[in-house]
Structures are given as C-alpha cells and as structure tokens.
Amino acid sequence: MLRSLFIQNYALIEKLDINFGTGFSVITGETGAGKSIILGAIGLLLGQRADVKSIRRGAPKCVIEARFDIAAYNMQSFFEDNELEYEPECILRRELYASGKSRAFINDTPASLAQVKELGEQLIDVHSQHQNLLLNQEGFQLNVLDILAHNDKELDEYRSLYAEWKRLERSLAELIVRSDxxxxxxxxxxxxxxxxxxxxxxxxxxxxxxxxxxxxxxxxxxxxxxxxxxxxxxxxxxxxxxxxxxxxxxxxxxxxxxxxxxxxxxxxxxxxxxxxxxxxxxxxxxxxxxxxxxxxxxxxxxxxxxxxxxxxxxxxxxxxxxxxxxxxxxxxxxxTSFDEQIAELTAQRDTIYNKVKKQAVALTKKRAIAAREVEQQMATRLVPLGMPNIRFQVEMGMKKEPGTMGEDTVSFLFSANKNGTLQNISSVASGGEIARVMLSVKAMIAGAVKLPTIVFDEIDTGVSGEIADRMADIMQEMGQRDRQVISITHLPQIAARGIAHYKVYKQDNDTETNSHIRHLTNEERVEEIAHMLSGATLTEAALNNAKALLKS
Known part of the structure; x- marks a missing residue:
C-alpha cells in the first residue's frame, strides 16, 4: 500500500512530501487547491502520458516518487518476469524534463512505461468521477463478472486459443487469395x-x-x-x-x-x-x-x-x-497443392474454433453464476444507500461469433423504483445514483481483488446526509483487511470517518502560488470539518457538530 508520496516542481507544487497510513484516509480542500494536481502526479507514476507543461514554471525537471509496502501481496513474479530486483518496499519514480524527455524507475532501476503501468495497476486503483462512465461500457461490466468469477485462468486459456484461431483465419484468407x-x-x-x-x-x-x-x-x-x-x-x-x-x-x-x-x-x-x-x-x-x-x-x-x-x-x-x-x-x-494446403489449414482452424467455442461456454457458465452473485450483492449494498426499491439485473446475451473476451454480451439493468421498468443503468440512473452504484461495484470487487490501495476522487458527488454516512461506512469497511482507501471528498460526513485526514491548500506570495498538503491534528480536523459544514465563518454550532461527527 502507499506509504509516502514525494512531488517536486509539478504544476503548482514546489515540493510536497507526505506519508500515508493503512485503513481509510480522507483528503479535503477547497476547489482549486490542488487535489487534482496530486491525482495527476499519481497518474504519471502509474504510466500516464507526460506533458512538459506540467513542469513548474522555471524548473528544469519535475520528480514524482512513491513508496509502497508490498510485502503482503505476493508480487515477486512481476519482478522476476521483468528482471527487476524485488524489495518488500517498492519505489516508483517518474522524472519529466523541460526538454520533453521522460524517465521512469522501479526500485531505482530504469523501467519502461509499460512496466510501470503494469505494476501500477497492481498497486493502486484511482477512481475519478469520469470513471463513473465506465458503467456504460460493456467491457467494464464483463470485467466485473470475471473478477467475481475468478476467471483469470480460463480467460488466459481462452485468449490464447482465440489468438491462434484468428491467426489461422488470417493465414487461411491469405492462402485463398494467393491460390486465386x-x-x-x-x-x-x-x-x-x-x-x-x-x-x-x-x-x-x-x-x-x-x-x-x-x-x-x-x-x-x-x-x-x-x-x-x-x-x-x-x-x-x-x-x-x-x-x-x-x-x-x-x-x-x-x-x-x-x-x-x-x-x-x-x-x-x-x-x-x-x-x-x-x-x-x-x-x-x-x-x-x-x-x-x-x-x-x-x-x-x-x-x-x-x-x-x-x-x-x-x-x-x-x-x-x-x-x-x-x-x-x-x-x-x-x-496444384493449394487445394491440399487450404483443406489442411481449414481443418486446423475448425479444430481450434471448436476449442474456442468450448472454452467460451466454460466462461459463460462461470459468468452466469457470477451474474447472480452481482445481482444479490448489488441489491444488498444499494438498499442502505437510499434505494429501498432497487432492482438490479445482469442481462447476458451471446455474440454472433466469439470476440476477444468470449461470446458473452453483458448489460447492467437498473431501476430505483418499485414499479419502474428495468433499463440500461446509464439511461435511467441519476448522477448520485450512478455514484452509489459505482461505489457498490468497487466495494464488491475489492473483496475479490487483492488491490493494496484504492483512491476515490469525489465519488460522493450528488449525495448528502444519511446517504453520505452510508457511503462512508462502505469506504471505511473497504479500508480494513490490509487495504488502504483514500477518499478525496467535499462531504463532512465522509471526512469525519477517516483514520487520517489530509488537507490540500494554496498559498500565494508576490511571485507565485504554491499548493501544499498536510496531515491534520485532531484540533485542526474539528475546524476543517466545521468549515465544511458552515462555510468560511466558523460557528459554535458547526464546531460542536464537527466534534459530534468525529466522535461518532
């Protein structure tokens, strides 16, 4: 999980060095204070494309470095496969130069962006608001089923067979053209x-x-x-x-x-x-x-x-x-031998195709079981989030021919009303409902994937009051069992639930603006949550309310 983050000369950040702990942590701050900048820096660490405009004005380069504790996550195989030295503490570093050059390191060893991205996907999951749009995508929905079905082995075998089938298809087509x-x-x-x-x-x-x-x-x-x-x-x-x-x-x-x-x-x-x-x-x-x-x-x-x-x-x-x-x-x-070659290759293709179909059926069976589990879990998770009449259904269909992920089509159908018609979730769910559905999905798959760190970027948008409390419960629960959850939030109900509370803020001087982050003390947390409740002017009621939230 993420132990520390160091950022230097990135956007409005001159220098930032912050430590993180286990469990559920929260990050708050006014709009424009620099929370998105920190997420952007983390994105670079995870292999996103670099832009020299991100370098702080006047600086020759920017450096972003994160330390992860990976001792409990059995990740030695990645380091062996990529000929990298394994250490229980993994250091990811990205350097971006004003000249446009970019370098990446894993444990101080130069690494490719592909390697950094592959490792990053196993270390941290950053969920931003735009990721709610993933609910509309069949690939994401199918991936949810595969995660819960633990289909890794079956999918690897299917993809191998599928790739061989497509290769034989191409070879056969080329041979027929040559023959003609x-x-x-x-x-x-x-x-x-x-x-x-x-x-x-x-x-x-x-x-x-x-x-x-x-x-x-x-x-x-x-x-x-x-x-x-x-x-x-x-x-x-x-x-x-x-x-x-x-x-x-x-x-x-x-x-x-x-x-x-x-x-x-x-x-x-x-x-x-x-x-x-x-x-x-x-x-x-x-x-x-x-x-x-x-x-x-x-x-x-x-x-x-x-x-x-x-x-x-x-x-x-x-x-x-x-x-x-x-x-x-x-x-x-x-x-004269083309006919024989075509017949032989056709037989090979058909044999592999039958294996592809057989493996696709095996995937479908496991996905169908996972689909019922998704329906049950989503109903259970969404009722406490203010959806007492929720109906959630996973509709499965079949493609005309096998694709890269099998033969299945998947659609999440949703209705928040008792007598409402089940429709595609993207068509009928409001922004707040989609946020709650996405949080529930993340919580559901978090139990099936041993991912060290999950970062939520304002996933609570569009909710408030009791629903915010319930969402905080879910994130708090996700932060248990050797997992780290960090939530960037504007809601005091969620901010009060964090084991640790960090505040992002800006400071201006005559020549420049700097973004900072600091770990709040208990007294500072009371004031910060009170500000979130009442605005710029602190009131006694807001302070008492903040204390009550923290105490609860």
Missing part, C-alpha cells in the same frame, strides 16, 4: 513451361551451334584455306615435306664425316614427322568440311529459337532458361 491469384496465372505459367519444355534445351548447345553456324557459313573459304596448306606442304611440285625428306637424306649422308649433321638430322626428322601429321589432319578436316545449306538452315533455326526465348524471358544464357523452366514447374506444383 496463382490459379488465374495457371494457364500463362503452363503455356510458358510447355514452350520451354518443347524447346528441349541443352545447357551447352548454344555455343556448339554458334560455332557450327560459323563453319557452315564460311565452308568454301575454309576449304580453300585448308587446300592451300595441303598443297604447300604435300604438293608434288613444291611440297615442303618432299624438300624436308631430301634435306634429311643429305644430312644422313654426311653424318659419318661431320658429326653435327647427325644431330641436325634427328631434329629435322622430328619436324618432318610433326609436319606430316599436321598435313594429314588438314587433309582430313578438308574432307569433313562441306557446304550444306540445309544444315545451316537447321542450325540457324535452332539458334533463332534460343535467341527468341532468351529475348522473351530477358535472360542471356540457356542455363538461365533452364532455371526459369524449373521455377515454372515449382509454381505449377504450388498451384
């Missing part, structure tokens, strides 16, 4: 693949065909060149081979008398053999080369087919065409 798109392309893909397959391409053939085309195109020129070489080396009149043969014979004839001639003869013989082999190869190639217009047309036709496919598919090689052909095959396989 691909099936629309199927004829095109099949035609392209068929064209490539009919071409019967070979990765190496383009280079071979291009060489053959060159040879066939220049066949006469090639044959003439080969023939000329053959004649130069093996011709009967001026053949080089014949001359080399004669030269070899001459060297062999003199080798006995001239030793170097033997070595020269060996070299010439080797050259003769090589040249003779070359001439034979030239002759063989010459015989192979022929001018074949038919074959040239065939080769050119084949090359033109390859070139046209490359140009069509914007690639440079046959290898790329073959890779593209495999891609088309894979795409056709995907298209």
């Amino acid at each position: 798109q691909n099936k629309a392309d199927e004829d095109f893909v099949r035609f392209q693949l068929q064209q490539l397959e009919e071409a019967n391409l070979n990765e190496e053939e383009q280079e071979t065909l291009e060489q053959e085309a060159e040879t066939l195109t220049h066949a006469e020129e090639i044959k003439a060149g080969l023939y000329k070489v053959e004649q130069l080396f093996a011709g009967e009149e001026v053949g080089i081979l014949s001359a080399m043969k004669d030269g070899l014979a001459a060297l062999l004839a003199i080798q006995k008398v001239y030793l170097p001639a033997g070595e020269l003869a060996k070299r010439m013989e080797s050259s003769y053999i090589e040249l003779k082999d070359i001439v034979q190869e030239v002759s063989l190639q010459n015989e192979k080369i022929e001018f074949n217009p038919v074959r040239l047309d065939e080769v050119n036709d084949r090359l033109n087919l390859i070139y046209s496919l490359q140009q069509k598919h914007r690639v440079q090689t046959v290898k790329e065409l073959l890779m593209l052909m495999e891609e088309y095959r894979a795409k056709l396989d995907d298209i």
Whole structure:
C-alpha cells in the first residue's frame, strides 16, 4: 500500500512530501487547491502520458516518487518476469524534463512505461468521477463478472486459443487469395513451361551451334584455306615435306664425316614427322568440311529459337532458361497443392474454433453464476444507500461469433423504483445514483481483488446526509483487511470517518502560488470539518457538530 508520496516542481507544487497510513484516509480542500494536481502526479507514476507543461514554471525537471509496502501481496513474479530486483518496499519514480524527455524507475532501476503501468495497476486503483462512465461500457461490466468469477485462468486459456484461431483465419484468407491469384496465372505459367519444355534445351548447345553456324557459313573459304596448306606442304611440285625428306637424306649422308649433321638430322626428322601429321589432319578436316545449306538452315533455326526465348524471358544464357523452366514447374506444383494446403489449414482452424467455442461456454457458465452473485450483492449494498426499491439485473446475451473476451454480451439493468421498468443503468440512473452504484461495484470487487490501495476522487458527488454516512461506512469497511482507501471528498460526513485526514491548500506570495498538503491534528480536523459544514465563518454550532461527527 502507499506509504509516502514525494512531488517536486509539478504544476503548482514546489515540493510536497507526505506519508500515508493503512485503513481509510480522507483528503479535503477547497476547489482549486490542488487535489487534482496530486491525482495527476499519481497518474504519471502509474504510466500516464507526460506533458512538459506540467513542469513548474522555471524548473528544469519535475520528480514524482512513491513508496509502497508490498510485502503482503505476493508480487515477486512481476519482478522476476521483468528482471527487476524485488524489495518488500517498492519505489516508483517518474522524472519529466523541460526538454520533453521522460524517465521512469522501479526500485531505482530504469523501467519502461509499460512496466510501470503494469505494476501500477497492481498497486493502486484511482477512481475519478469520469470513471463513473465506465458503467456504460460493456467491457467494464464483463470485467466485473470475471473478477467475481475468478476467471483469470480460463480467460488466459481462452485468449490464447482465440489468438491462434484468428491467426489461422488470417493465414487461411491469405492462402485463398494467393491460390486465386496463382490459379488465374495457371494457364500463362503452363503455356510458358510447355514452350520451354518443347524447346528441349541443352545447357551447352548454344555455343556448339554458334560455332557450327560459323563453319557452315564460311565452308568454301575454309576449304580453300585448308587446300592451300595441303598443297604447300604435300604438293608434288613444291611440297615442303618432299624438300624436308631430301634435306634429311643429305644430312644422313654426311653424318659419318661431320658429326653435327647427325644431330641436325634427328631434329629435322622430328619436324618432318610433326609436319606430316599436321598435313594429314588438314587433309582430313578438308574432307569433313562441306557446304550444306540445309544444315545451316537447321542450325540457324535452332539458334533463332534460343535467341527468341532468351529475348522473351530477358535472360542471356540457356542455363538461365533452364532455371526459369524449373521455377515454372515449382509454381505449377504450388498451384496444384493449394487445394491440399487450404483443406489442411481449414481443418486446423475448425479444430481450434471448436476449442474456442468450448472454452467460451466454460466462461459463460462461470459468468452466469457470477451474474447472480452481482445481482444479490448489488441489491444488498444499494438498499442502505437510499434505494429501498432497487432492482438490479445482469442481462447476458451471446455474440454472433466469439470476440476477444468470449461470446458473452453483458448489460447492467437498473431501476430505483418499485414499479419502474428495468433499463440500461446509464439511461435511467441519476448522477448520485450512478455514484452509489459505482461505489457498490468497487466495494464488491475489492473483496475479490487483492488491490493494496484504492483512491476515490469525489465519488460522493450528488449525495448528502444519511446517504453520505452510508457511503462512508462502505469506504471505511473497504479500508480494513490490509487495504488502504483514500477518499478525496467535499462531504463532512465522509471526512469525519477517516483514520487520517489530509488537507490540500494554496498559498500565494508576490511571485507565485504554491499548493501544499498536510496531515491534520485532531484540533485542526474539528475546524476543517466545521468549515465544511458552515462555510468560511466558523460557528459554535458547526464546531460542536464537527466534534459530534468525529466522535461518532
């Protein structure tokens, strides 16, 4: 529960440092004294968005720090999950700089606003007047049932199943769209693949065909060149081979008398053999080369087919065409397998959907039991609050399909009159009635939720007299059993019930206005409550009345 609150340079507060105790405490003060400022500072601690305009004029930053005693609330798991050090005394701090930068700390360790908000929701519940509007919201009404039904485990399981069902729904929708798109392309893909397959391409053939085309195109020129070489080396009149043969014979004839001639003869013989082999190869190639217009047309036709496919598919090689052909095959396989994938995913979705429905039914059963409990408790709590003929009913319905919180719709129906028609509470309840209903709801769920601190901001608006006494009873009761309740009030009947009484006030000087808060002594409480009863002028009757209220 909240042990202390420190505020520095926030709005009209230069410096505030106040301690709080257990049980039921009250905060009073004139309108505009700064009570809402204190609540705003607490809101920042609980993760609300920061505004640099909140920094006191001229100050470089504002600091808000609160200390909570959490020893009795089994909150170690939060600190373990967020890798934070656990201490029985938890310190939340928020720093807001004039530059716009904001920092948050948990036990002096930097923390994200999400972490601060999650922790804050477990530490303190601030109920302001605008929260009475929550009664109009189905989500709040449903949450009331879940709190009383202790549905945490069932809701976590439901949400997990629901998230998986929605994920499968999205995946299935995407798959169907892809299937429709691909099936629309199927004829095109099949035609392209068929064209490539009919071409019967070979990765190496383009280079071979291009060489053959060159040879066939220049066949006469090639044959003439080969023939000329053959004649130069093996011709009967001026053949080089014949001359080399004669030269070899001459060297062999003199080798006995001239030793170097033997070595020269060996070299010439080797050259003769090589040249003779070359001439034979030239002759063989010459015989192979022929001018074949038919074959040239065939080769050119084949090359033109390859070139046209490359140009069509914007690639440079046959290898790329073959890779593209495999891609088309894979795409056709995907298209034909879409029906199987859709059927499989549909089965998975339907299985999870059935589990969602089953879990939703389990939630509905527990909520229906909780709804009857709400009706009974609300009637019991509201009768003493000046509603003797109260009728309160929880109407449950079913959605067309499961939602994030299940299949149930919930509406709180209300009538303060014996013969009145039950209608939605927001339609028929007055401001004072809504305040009493909301207080009763808070008191009811406070028993089911182990929340350390509850702050009521003028929840007593629109009530007075005996009803205010009854509301004070409820808040006093809520402040028992290791719970702390703080009420900001304008009603003396409620202010008198607090174990501790704090007053917020403003002081002006020549240059600035400051808001302060202080813990009132018994004598100061008498005067403060007397002022609340009679206004600015204290009367003996008001003082006596204040003493009587405090004594009671």
